[in-house]
Amino acid sequence: MEHRSISIADQIFDQLEREILAGKYARGEVLSELGLSKALGVSRTPIREAIRRLEQEDFLEESGRGAVVVGITREDMEDMYEIRLETEGKAARRAAQNVTDEQLAAMRDVLDLQRFYCEKSGENSSDQIKNQDSEFHQLFYRSTGSKSYYNTLCALHKRMTKFRKASVSKKSRALQSLEEHEAIYAALAAHDPDRAEQAALTHVCNARARMQQMEV
Helix, strand or coil, X not given: CHHHHHHHHHHHHHHHHHHHHHCCCCCCXXXXXXXXXXXXXCCHHHHHHHHHHHHHCCCEEEECCEEXXXXXXXXXXXXXXXXXXXXXXXXXXXXXXXXXXXXXXXXXXXXXXXXXXXXXXXXXXXXXXXXXXXXXXXXXXXXXXXXXXXXXXXXXXXXXXXXXXXXXXXXXXXXXXXXXXXXXXXXXXXXXXXXXXXXXXXXXXXXXXXXXXXXX
């Protein structure tokens, strides 16, 4: 029974984390154990565990009325882009030296899918583009061969979910992002650290500029 409760708590944590990052819950909105229990059809015990973990991750904060959604502000985004600008170029240099043929093949498959969804119109296209964007970055970060780079950059990238989805909802921005990914891929495939660093920094700078222009 305990194992089942932990498993449910993990699922609820993952779901609420995704929904908070996607902007389903507004900043300042109160989430109660009872309300979530009724909405999700589970007991309050796994809800309580999931909320506690979300508070530890700074997605929620406790108040007298329940757990308040902290969310991600524009100021948070600016800070995260500053961190990425300090680290992502270095990560790209490392990746250019360590990337394997298998990792490059996986990146190529992801980029081909990203292009397919960029050229396809439909309701789910932006979700699919965002998913392929996440997959490309995860492969890129993993190819550094460093768990520290991978964990740090993946966590930052995930926290930008809402803004990334809003950005790729416009075809021109989605295509620009894809071409920037292609430039990173080409530099990694050439095992060229200087070119990889510049391509990665250009991508982050352009992504920050797009974010600054958005109304989200």
